[in-house]
Amino acid sequence: MKIFTAQQIREADAYTISQTPISSLDLMEKAAIACTAWICRHYSEDTPVYIFCGMGNNGGDGLAITRLLRNRGYDAHAYVLHHSSKTSADHTANRQALQQQYPSAIHDIPENGLLPRPDAHALIIDAILGTGLSRPAEGWTAAIIDQLNELKAAHHIVAIDIPSGLQADASSLHTPVIKADQTLSFEFYKLAFLLPENAGYVGEICILPIDLSPDYIAQTPSRFNITDTVQIKNIYRPRKPFSHKGTFGHALLIAGSEGKIGAAVLSAKACLRAGVGLLSCHIPKCGYEIMQISAPGAMCFIDDQKDHSSSFHNHIPNAAAAAKYKTIGIGPGLGTAAGTCWAFEKLLDHYQQPMVIDADALNILGGSPALLDKVPAGSILTPHPKEFERLFGKTANDMERLQVLSDHAVKRHLHILLKGRYTAMAFPDGSIWFNTTGNPGMATGGSGDVLTGILTSLLAQGYPPEEAMLMGVWLHGRSGDHAAAECSEEAMIAEDIVEFLGKSFLQLRKDHSC
Numbered sequence: 001m002k003i004f005t006a007q008q009i010r011e012a013d014a015y016t017i018s019q020t021p022i023s024s025l026d027l028m029e030k031a032a033i034a035c036t037a038w039i040c041r042h043y044s045e046d047t048p049v050y051i052f053c054g055m056g057n058n059g060g061d062g063l064a065i066t067r068l069l070r071n072r073g074y075d076a077h078a079y080v081l082h083h084s085s086k087t088s089a090d091h092t093a094n095r096q097a098l099q100q101q102y103p104s105a106i107h108d109i110p111e112n113g114l115l116p117r118p119d120a121h122a123l124i125i126d127a128i129l130g131t132g133l134s135r136p137a138e139g140w141t142a143a144i145i146d147q148l149n150e151l152k153a154a155h156h157i158v159a160i161d162i163p164s165g166l167q168a169d170a171s172s173l174h175t176p177v178i179k180a181d182q183t184l185s186f187e188f189y190k191l192a193f194l195l196p197e198n199a200g201y202v203g204e205i206c207i208l209p210i211d212l213s214p215d216y217i218a219q220t221p222s223r224f225n226i227t228d229t230v231q232i233k234n235i236y237r238p239r240k241p242f243s244h245k246g247t248f249g250h251a252l253l254i255a256g257s258e259g260k261i262g263a264a265v266l267s268a269k270a271c272l273r274a275g276v277g278l279l280s281c282h283i284p285k286c287g288y289e290i291m292q293i294s295a296p297g298a299m300c301f302i303d304d305q306k307d308h309s310s311s312f313h314n315h316i317p318n319a320a321a322a323a324k325y326k327t328i329g330i331g332p333g334l335g336t337a338a339g340t341c342w343a344f345e346k347l348l349d350h351y352q353q354p355m356v357i358d359a360d361a362l363n364i365l366g367g368s369p370a371l372l373d374k375v376p377a378g379s380i381l382t383p384h385p386k387e388f389e390r391l392f393g394k395t396a397n398d399m400e401r402l403q404v405l406s407d408h409a410v411k412r413h414l415h416i417l418l419k420g421r422y423t424a425m426a427f428p429d430g431s432i433w434f435n436t437t438g439n440p441g442m443a444t445g446g447s448g449d450v451l452t453g454i455l456t457s458l459l460a461q462g463y464p465p466e467e468a469m470l471m472g473v474w475l476h477g478r479s480g481d482h483a484a485a486e487c488s489e490e491a492m493i494a495e496d497i498v499e500f501l502g503k504s505f506l507q508l509r510k511d512h513s514c
């Protein structure tokens with residue numbers, strides 16, 4: 001699914017109106033009908049509804065929703081905030097329609113006027129500012145936003161299209177923004193919804209289709225996108241009947257140190273469960289029995305060292321030897337001992353195929369920019385926000401961080417995924433994809449190690465890095481969702497993500513039964 005900028009959304013709107021029989025007022029009606037249906041599904045008819053409307057089309061939506069809720073028997077009132085002297089045509093048309101049917105439902109609040117005090121249990125609808133926000137809210141508008149946010153403790157706030165004050169395509173850090181419990185947005189996610197810094201504003205998101213022109217959507221390029229199940233199904237390659245284990249690649253996993261062998265085990269189990277043909281693990285001596293017992297499907301190389309690894313580079317003594325392993329996954333629980341750093345550098349001297357780099361291997365790269373330059377093109381890096389900061393430095397806000405993420409992916413020809421609620425995946429072509437599977441139950445130790453195992457497995461099976469990244473992150477999140485559904489977000493642990501990988505793969509299969 002494409003994520004369009006506010007400007008592109010305006011163009012989609014204009015294109016739809018000019019190329020299809022629908023008028024702009026009809027489009028607003030469609031949007032209002034979809035919002036009203038959602039509200040009626042979630043709030044009973046005896047809920048008083050306070051709809052705060054701005055002077056543009058977002059306010060027009062609010063006025064139309066007021067009328068439609070009244071038609072359904074709700075005690076809905078529109079409070080029109082005169083924050084601007086300009087009124088949009090569709091706002092005016094909807095004001096007239098409401099005035100005609102329900103004149104007592106309209107309440108004008110002049111600039112610097114006071115807001116009403118909502119009844120207990122009233123629902124608040126924020127239809128003040130939408131994608132037409134042209135500057136951060138200030139003065140009276142900012143004061144209104146602050147006042148409505150103070151009501152949040154006692155009232156639910158539902159934002160129409162986007163919480164007022166939130167910029168769709170730029171950072172809104174340190175500016176006044178409505179803190180909605182729910183955002184009902186039209187047709188597309190806005191980029192701002194996917195940034196962690198806006199989590200407190202957007203609340204739950206529901207995307208309501210309003211039939212904007214499919215032609216415009218198909219022909220308009222978008223740098224930002226969201227993965228979906230259909231796309232992952234198209235990436236997924238079912239196994240052919242005459243396959244053997246050699247068909248699905250041999251991966252080398254370099255992981256674990258004393259006290260962190262569990263990370264290596266989780267990663268190995270995930271790699272096996274995600275379908276790798278053969279897996280060899282390089283671990284320090286202290287992890288041998290643990291790994292052999294926990295993951296009997298994996299072969300083990302034992303390092304000379306007891307508590308950390310420092311000789312794994314010996315598997316790739318020259319460039320020709322690199323062919324033995326289709327890919328290498330390195331990092332989970334690895335530690336950053338001097339010998340480990342040294343061996344990692346030596347490994348990068350000869351291994352030039354795309355690999356998966358995670359956790360301590362990222363921390364080693366963060367301490368050595370020269371080493372970062374040696375990472376093979378096409379590799380997948382999997383930092384969480386702290387690791388990202390160690391690698392690429394601090395940024396002022398999430399939008400800037402997204403740009404830095406993309407810049408490094410382009411400059412270094414890497415695939416870099418920044419883990420989060422909506423993991424952001426940056427590609428060497430400058431595009432960024434967001435993943436929406438997953439849940440807060442996955443914020444648990446070992447979850448990242450599982451992802452490394454899955455990605456390593458998919459690379460070993462011959463999925464190109466870009467497909468491995470999209471599919472691996474989707475599978476990881478979907479398996480976490482299955483785990484949470486089965487045993488709750490609280491009780492689920494990283495092993496459960498591995499256990500449910502099978503169920504996620506089954507979802508990708510097309511049914512060819514006769």
Ligand SMILES: NC(=O)C1=CN([C@@H]2O[C@H](COP(=O)(O)OP(=O)(O)OC[C@H]3O[C@@H](n4cnc5c(N)ncnc54)[C@H](OP(=O)(O)O)[C@@H]3O)[C@@H](O)[C@H]2O)[C@@H](O)CC1
Nearest residue numbers: 013028056057058084129130131132133134135136137161
């Ligand atoms: N996409 C679609 O297909 C559809 C979109 N639809 C809806 O249209 C919405 C976009 O509407 P829009 O373009 O009229 O802009 P909108 O957000 O109402 O704001 C404009 C007003 O705000 C003002 N203003 C701006 N910044 C301000 C500030 N900081 N502080 C104070 N004032 C500020 C600005 O005035 P000015 O800047 O001139 O002072 C103007 O008065 C969209 O979000 C969705 O809800 C649906 O109806 C159906 C289909």
Ligand SMILES: [K+]
Nearest residue numbers: 126129162164
């Ligand atoms: K709004």
